[in-house]
Structure formats: C-alpha cells, structure tokens
Amino acid sequence: MTCVMCSRAxxxxxxxxxxxxxxxxxxVSETADVLYNPNVVTTDDIGDRINTIGYEYMGIHDNNSINNDVLEKKHAESQKKKIYRIIIGFFFSALLMYLMFGNVDLGHDSSYIMLAISILPFIYVSYPIIKSGLTSxxxxxxxxxxMYTLGIGVSFVASVLSTFHLLGSSHFMLYDTSIMLGSFLMLGKYLEDRAKGKTSDSIKKLVELKSIDATVEKMIDGKLVQVTVPINEVLKGNIVIVKPGEKIPLDxxxxxxxxxxxxxxVTGESVPVFKDVGSTVIGGSINKDGSFKFKVTNTNEKTVLSQIINMVQDAQNSSPPIQKLxxxxxxxxxxVILIIAxxxxxxxxxxxxxxxxxxLSIFISVVVVACPCSLGLAIPTALTVGVGLAAKYGILIKDxxxxxxxxxxxxxxxxKTGTVTVGQPVLSNVINYSDMKDDEILKIARSIEQLxxxxxxxxxxxxxxxxDYDLYSVEEFENVSGKGVKGKINGITYFIGNEKLMDENNIVLSEDVVSDLESEELDLKTSILLANDAALAIISVEDAVKENSMKAISELxxxxxKTSMISGDNRNTTEKIAQKVGITDVVSEVLPQGKLDYVKxxxxxxxxxxxxxDGINDAPSLTKSDVGIAIGTGTDVAIESGDVILINGDLLNAVAGIQISKxxxxRVKLNLFWAFAYNVILIPIAAGILIPxxxxxxxxxxxFAMALxxxxxxxxSLLLKGYVPEILKDG
Incomplete structure (x- = not known):
C-alpha cells in the first residue's frame, strides 16, 4: 500500500x-483487523477480495511467531525483487542518458534504437506500478x-508517439525519464517499506518472546516423563519444566x-527477580540460573504477554483525533494535484x-512530485514508534x-494506597533499648512471629x-488475642505485642519507651514492643512511601x-504522606463516588x-478522567482498567508515559509540518515557477523528491526509538 487512499480502498x-x-x-504495518462471521465468509474469501482490487493478500498475521516468519520471508522476497528492478532501471536509464546527451552518433534511426533499448527495461521496472495503478x-x-502510472505512462507513450513522428520532432524524448521515473518510484517504495518495517520492531520483539514449545510432565505407561510439546498443546494446570537460560513459555x-x-x-524491570515456590512467573521471561517447575495458570491469548501484544497492536492500529485533519x-x-498539473x-x-x-514533462513533474504518502504516514508512523517505545518501559498505551x-x-x-505508598505494611525501624544488636532483636521477633x-x-x-530467614526454634508459642504473641527461645520467654500485653505480664514501660511509642504513632507507624523481663525494643511497621514517588511527583x-492526593484514609494520614512526597492539595476520607465527583x-x-x-477500587475515576493510568504488577495487570497500564507499578513510569506522549x-506535528512544507514548496517548483x-x-x-x-x-518517526524519557535518564 502506498498511501491513505490504498488503506481506504x-x-x-x-x-x-x-x-x-x-x-x-x-x-504502516500493512495489516487489516477484520471482524467477521466465519459461517458467512472465510479468510480466503477476504483474501481473494483484496487481490481483486490490486493488492496482494499475504496470509494471516497473528501473534504466532512461526506464521509471522512465513510472512517475513514473503516480504523479504518482495523487497529483493524491488532491488533487482531498481538496479536494472538505473543501469538502462543511465545508458539512455549517455546515448541521448553524450554526443553518440546513432544515425537517423537513433530514436528507434532507444525505443528498442528501453522497452523491455521499462516494462520490467514499471510493471508492478502500472498494474497496481490500472487495477485501482x-x-x-x-x-x-x-498518479505514478499516469506520469510514467504519459512520458513513455509520448516518447513512442514522438519516435514515429506523431507528435512532431523526435529530438525531445523521455525514454530515459520514463525508466528513471520507475526506478526512483521503486526505490521510494523499497526505502519506505524498509523504514515502515522498522517502526514495528517493538511488536516483533514482543512476539519473538513467545515460545513455540514447552517441556511438560506427562504420565506415560504409568511413568512420569518429561515431553516437549507444541505450545498450543499445553493446558492450564500442566506442570512445565524450565532449565537455566531457557525462556519461560507461559504464565x-x-x-x-x-x-x-x-x-x-516484558515488564521493563531491569533487575532479575528472585522466584521460589509460590511465586508467579510471566511467559516470555528468561530463566537465569536455577531450574524449576511451575503450574500453568494462563495459556495462549490469556497470558500477560499476549495481552500486552494485543494492546500494543490495538494502540498502533488506532487513530488519534489529529488524524482527521x-x-x-x-x-x-x-x-487538486491533477487540476494543478x-x-x-x-x-x-x-x-x-x-x-x-x-x-508534458512539466505536467509529469507535478503529478509525480505531489506526495500524500508523507501526509498519510506522518501520524501512524510516529504513533507506532511511540506506543512501541512506551511498551519497552512496561507502559501500555491503549490508543x-x-x-x-x-x-x-x-x-x-x-x-494514596498502593499508588504513592507500597500498599501493605513493611518493616520501618527498630528503637533498641537493650545491649543486643538490631539484627538480633529482629531475629528474636521474627522467630516468634513466624508462627x-x-x-x-x-x-x-x-x-x-x-x-528464607535464619530463625530460632520456638517453644510454648501462644497467640494472645488482641494483644500479641509470646514464646520461649533458649529458655527465655519473650513477649511481642501492645501495651496491654506488657501490663498483663507486669512489664513496666519507662517514660522514654512511652514517649517513643507516642512519637511513632504521630508518624503514622504501627508499633509493637519486644520484651522479656523489661522492654527490649520498639519495632515499627508502616505502609511506606514507594521509593520513586517523591521523584515522580517532583518531575510532574x-x-x-499540578498534583493532588485523594484517598479514603483519614486526613491526618493522607496529609502526612502527601507532605513527604511534596503534594500540597489533599482530598481525604472520600469513597469511590467522592473520587469520581472530584474528577468531574x-x-x-x-x-x-x-x-x-490501582485499577480496581478506582475504576470509576480511571474511566471518567481524561487519561486513566492504572498501576499493575506482573500477572496482576488489569488490562481493561485504564487508558495507560503500568505493568511494574512504578510511579516513575506514569511520568515517563506522559513524557513519551508529549x-x-x-514528532507528529513535526512530521505534518515537513509533509505540508514539502508539497507547498515543491509543487510550484515542479509546475515551472523557477524556469525563468x-x-x-x-x-x-x-x-526522487517524492521518494525522499x-x-x-x-x-x-524512527528517531523516536532513541528517546529516553527525562525522568528515566538518571536512573
């Protein structure tokens, strides 16, 4: 396809x-998404229809890497044929130019000789263009x-007529022009197809992550054996074996x-993630050093990778409002160009x-130089690269x-919760009153709390x-409801819990301990006491602010x-978190409906x-906002929940997504400027405005200018591939 008119056809x-x-x-991708009833029409029928209007149906394009390899080979073969035509075309056009302008005496039959030399190369070089033009x-x-057929055809036919003296003098002929026109147009198609292919590299890389087979455990003749089977034969619940260096085939x-x-x-997370029993794995990830077995939870199009590929493809196939212009x-x-010509x-x-x-040559120049192709490609090529770039960082943009x-x-x-903060309590700090090291305090507390x-x-x-932790053996463990736990380690009884548990066991808290407890509470931390005969330490946990939240908000x-924090939590907690990350506008103690009302x-x-x-509790607000950005993590990505999905849940990527969009x-606007400027400047020049x-x-x-x-x-558009969002440059 050469222009928007082709896609419309x-x-x-x-x-x-x-x-x-x-x-x-x-x-850009030269693909068609068709929703059809297979009981009424088949893919072969659709392919035949495409062929009858002058385009070539090359097969089904899906997320199957084997099928796509076949299409890639067909495309490579088509590109190779273009190169042959380009070489032949430029050789013979150069030969004709030498004969016409090199003072070579061919006698009175020079025009017939040039016709004889040019006719076969002309047909060979221009046939695909003329065939497509006539069919259209x-x-x-x-x-x-x-338009190209008109330009090439008119120049060659006029030269033939002139050769037989049907248009007057035969000294001004366009045989070289006819072949060179076809050669440059073929060169333009070759370069354009090559460049368009590169805009979809991101999708190709994602599809290449998909496995074509997997090693599964099967019971054969009463024996449990490992068998390698095609990926489409793996079922949910199967046990799959993955060895070091292998690709994980499914979720x-x-x-x-x-x-x-x-x-x-898959996720954009640069640091390898440790996995052990109970951990989830994502199809397309690479196993580094150990061997493991996993139970399949998602197959085929339900895997996270397949959903990512589908979402990226849908986004690349969509059109922004500016496309209407x-x-x-x-x-x-x-x-309009035909009228100007x-x-x-x-x-x-x-x-x-x-x-x-x-x-006539001026007419041909105007017809050929005009290029709606650049206008048609200005937006979708930038969109394709931009969406692919975002996917590289684990940012899925829907359209x-x-x-x-x-x-x-x-x-x-x-x-607040799960977006700016981690969303679940983690260890914050230890206030140690004993002679033991903090690590020993934590080892004792964890040994008892493990139960x-x-x-x-x-x-x-x-x-x-x-x-995964080195812990002590615990005896006489007891859970004291609403107060804490206790247990014996190496003959010493330890108590872990709140002040009520301490009072109940006659453990007196000093003023320093009480003061520290109050201070921790003011900092919105949940604290527990570790004691034996006396208080040994205060251990605090909190829903900590995510590591990159402050940096992300500062960059915004x-x-x-402008930023605002909105939460169903109490005002004191929300304001404390907002203060930590640099947000001054706070809306607290609101239900999902209140969040929605604030968006409105x-x-x-x-x-x-x-x-x-998070894409779950905030679904109404995500949907109503102009751009809903849903935080996801690994296999928990809620694909339908937002306009933008952050696979690894990093708030930096929310900012990066906005920067990539900008x-x-x-780049879309720059492309449109050059596309308009090219036509505005070169069409008058082709019409002869500079001939005086x-x-x-x-x-x-x-x-040549059209191809360029x-x-x-x-x-x-391709230069976008090298763009790194400002917020990610330092990290």
Missing part, C-alpha cells in the same frame, strides 16, 4: 462483503499508483525449585507556446487518542517468604502539572485530568 472493499462487521486497515483505476480508487506459579528471572523485556487534506489532494500544461503549452513534450490527550494533561490525581498469621508478622518479614511539578469538578473547571490508581505528539531563472525540475527529480519525502517522515 481495502477498508471499503472488505467492509462491503457479506458477513464482515468491521474492518480497520493499518497503512478500474475500481475507481484514485491513489498514488494511479504460572512455581511448585518446585527457585531461580532469578529476567522480566525486563490529515485525512481531510488527503481526500481532496489527488484531484493540467493548468500547468495548458499555461506552458497554450499560453507560453512551449514545445509539447517540454510542457492514539490517549497519546494525544496525554500531551495536554495539566492536573494529576494520585490515589503468627497477623499482618504485622508478614510486615516483619517485608512480605517475603519466612522460610517541573513539567508544570476539576474537568468542569477546564482541567485535563489524569487519575493514577514527545510522540511533538533557469531552474527546470525534471520528472526524475520529482520522483516519505522516507524523511518515516526517519523522523
């Missing part, structure tokens, strides 16, 4: 087929191949073994009395409209596996974006609002 043709409900064609014309689709939960797993290509221009572009021919031939073929709106965000609302089911017990272990302020209030004041939350929209100053823009120059315009726009 395919959309129109397929959409009119019985049983087809919707069709969306992506010009047959189906009343006025696209760029029609699951470890049932045996442990290892470090590299999830960077380009589409309006393109709709009238080709008819005809007017130019009439002015030069009729009004100014120039030779027919000279005037093009989200990108465009994100560029305008001026107010961000942040939920408890209270949330504080998990917090002492930082919500990690208790079996640097970008001129800000929008009524003309604000472009982004809401950042950069992408900036001795500058004649030959048709082959027009073809599309490639320039795509290259500008």
């Amino acid at each position: 395919v959309t129109s043709a397929v959409s009119k087929m019985p049983g087809v409900y919707s069709t969306h064609v992506n010009l 014309l047959k189906h009343l689709n006025l696209n760029m191949d029609v 699951g939960k470890l049932v045996e073994g442990q290892s470090y797993v590299d999830e960077s290509l 380009a589409d309006k221009v393109i709709k009238y572009f080709i008819p 005809l007017i130019s021919f009439v002015v030069w031939y009729v009004v100014l009395g120039s030779p027919f073929l000279y005037s 093009g409209e989200t990108l465009e709106v994100s560029d305008k965000i001026n107010h961000v609302l942040l939920d 408890s089911q209270h949330p504080i017990s998990s917090a002492l272990f930082n919500n990690e596996n208790k079996k 302020h640097n970008m001129g974006i 209030k800000l929008q009524s004041e003309g604000k472009i609002v982004s809401f950042i939350g 950069k992408t929209m900036s 100053w001795g500058i004649f823009f030959r048709p082959e120059y027009s073809a 315009s599309s490639v320039t726009v795509i290259t500008l």
